[in-house]
Amino acid sequence: MRRRALTSLLTLAALLAGLLPVAAGLYFSWVYTLRVETQHLDALAQQALARAEQVFDEAQSELSGLDSIPQPACSPAHIQRLRQIAYCTPFVREIAYVENGAIACSSMGEADHGRQLPAADWSDGNGRQIWFRVTHTLDDVRPSVAISRGNHLALIHASHFQARPVGDTRLAVLSTTDWLPLAHVDEPLLPSMIDTAVTGRERIQGDRLYAVAQSTRLPIVAVGAQTRAQLMAAWTQPLVMMTLLGVLLSTLLMWAVRRFAREYFSPATALLAAIRRGELRVAYHPQIRLSDGRCVGAELLVRWPDQNEPVMSTDDLVHLAEHSGFEHEITARVLRTAIAEIGDLLQRRPELTVSLNLASHDLERGDIVGLLTEVIEGSGIRRSQIELELTERNLIQAGPAADALAQLREAGHTVLLDDFGTGYSSLSYLHDLPVDALKIDRAFVGTIGAETPHAPLVPHIVEIARSRKLHMVAEGVETEQQASYLRQQGVEVAQGYLYARPMDAAEFRQFLATRS
Numbered sequence: 001m002r003r004r005a006l007t008s009l010l011t012l013a014a015l016l017a018g019l020l021p022v023a024a025g026l027y028f029s030w031v032y033t034l035r036v037e038t039q040h041l042d043a044l045a046q047q048a049l050a051r052a053e054q055v056f057d058e059a060q061s062e063l064s065g066l067d068s069i070p071q072p073a074c075s076p077a078h079i080q081r082l083r084q085i086a087y088c089t090p091f092v093r094e095i096a097y098v099e100n101g102a103i104a105c106s107s108m109g110e111a112d113h114g115r116q117l118p119a120a121d122w123s124d125g126n127g128r129q130i131w132f133r134v135t136h137t138l139d140d141v142r143p144s145v146a147i148s149r150g151n152h153l154a155l156i157h158a159s160h161f162q163a164r165p166v167g168d169t170r171l172a173v174l175s176t177t178d179w180l181p182l183a184h185v186d187e188p189l190l191p192s193m194i195d196t197a198v199t200g201r202e203r204i205q206g207d208r209l210y211a212v213a214q215s216t217r218l219p220i221v222a223v224g225a226q227t228r229a230q231l232m233a234a235w236t237q238p239l240v241m242m243t244l245l246g247v248l249l250s251t252l253l254m255w256a257v258r259r260f261a262r263e264y265f266s267p268a269t270a271l272l273a274a275i276r277r278g279e280l281r282v283a284y285h286p287q288i289r290l291s292d293g294r295c296v297g298a299e300l301l302v303r304w305p306d307q308n309e310p311v312m313s314t315d316d317l318v319h320l321a322e323h324s325g326f327e328h329e330i331t332a333r334v335l336r337t338a339i340a341e342i343g344d345l346l347q348r349r350p351e352l353t354v355s356l357n358l359a360s361h362d363l364e365r366g367d368i369v370g371l372l373t374e375v376i377e378g379s380g381i382r383r384s385q386i387e388l389e390l391t392e393r394n395l396i397q398a399g400p401a402a403d404a405l406a407q408l409r410e411a412g413h414t415v416l417l418d419d420f421g422t423g424y425s426s427l428s429y430l431h432d433l434p435v436d437a438l439k440i441d442r443a444f445v446g447t448i449g450a451e452t453p454h455a456p457l458v459p460h461i462v463e464i465a466r467s468r469k470l471h472m473v474a475e476g477v478e479t480e481q482q483a484s485y486l487r488q489q490g491v492e493v494a495q496g497y498l499y500a501r502p503m504d505a506a507e508f509r510q511f512l513a514t515r516s
Ligand SMILES: Nc1nc2c(ncn2[C@@H]2O[C@H](COP(=O)(O)O[C@H]3[C@@H](O)[C@H](n4cnc5c(=O)[nH]c(N)nc54)O[C@@H]3COP(=O)(O)O)[C@@H](O)[C@H]2O)c(=O)[nH]1
Pocket: 285, 299, 300, 301, 302, 313, 314, 315, 318, 327, 330, 331, 334, 357, 358, 359, 418, 419, 439, 442, 475, 476, 477, 478, 495, 496, 497, 498, 502
């Protein structure tokens, strides 16, 4: 994925990681509040409905015994019985005996005699009827609810159907025949409560919550309504908790995204990706035999170009690889690339060598033996054509991996000690190091002909190499003066800008053609 696309994606991910958990916290706390409050409101509506049903049930149960009493209808004894029931049943105003749709007599004696009843609002088909709004002879202001069974009818004061508020929750019992409240409701929420009763489902309207409890036996419903303040108060606690949780989750996610981005965009990850994508290139730095000026080989130098511009200097690249543990991947890539690019040349010209820079890791992991075997076997290239460069530091750190080095030397590879003189106090342990040649560092070569304190060191280095019977390669040769001095000193091979800068494989082939 392109870096810019990934950056945009990660920015979006970080944004979402920051916002989503908080938004989810808000949303889920609201959903949770609604669920809990709806359940609570449902329960209150069910209670109001149960109370209304109970009033009807009790009135009906009082009426059920009356049809079978032995006294003749409207006899003093009958009326006395009606009075007794009316008096003993708290919510009953009057018990009446009905004949042909008119009141024949009642617990009030003859007072209501002959009063014609309107058509019932509801009938169950088994002699049970209900009138929701009946006026009483003695009270034409406050309507009553009437229920009849057989010939007897009970008038119930509508106030007994008044559902009292519970805290801030408003409740009303309505008839399903005309969707009006059974008792007077002095409540601005009433129109919404009626709407809710008609829809028959709990719902949110505005920021208020409504719930309905529907009777399965009678034509009544109870509706509950919650105020805005109540809902907001109920929301506060889950809101705070879920928002805190959301903020915590946001922080964690944003940290994870940031960490991923840092890792993903780190130079080490970019380098590994470049290695895997085969973006690393090899530069060939020609090596010249000082005795006749012929090109005898090249040092293989890794390059990380991006559209011809280096992503970073080779020094930085090598350090980064060392710190990230990718040195071996680089060594392998450089070797394979070189063999792919100039393997045919090496095969045709067995005197030609390439020198490969090794890292201590290459030896410690022991993979270098396998790698070289794999690349060389069957290629027609000789082992002696692949020289291995190691710095003093690498050789000393290699310690236990010296076996691998010994194995490679036995197999025919030449080992060069690179940057000689710049690292540890070389002189003391040089005779212990398993090397075939010294590479005189350009720091010393650069002093040839210059009046610097290091200048006298070159003859010493040459002397040491001679006494150890080591071959010598000088690097960083930039002037004729340096070249001729080194030639006089018996240095065999030189490498430096005097001859050429590091170049690509095609250029190296051309260079070789002119210098062979
Ligand atoms: N483990 C690995 N190390 C590697 C590999 N490729 C390179 N390196 C090491 O990185 C260091 C920097 O190398 P580079 O920038 O490629 O520089 C080399 C030459 O360009 C430079 N050089 C050679 N001649 C001259 C000169 O005349 N003047 C001048 N200013 N610079 C010159 O020297 C570098 C080669 O040095 P050396 O290897 O010591 O011979 C460097 O330490 C490389 O070793 C790799 O694949 N693996």
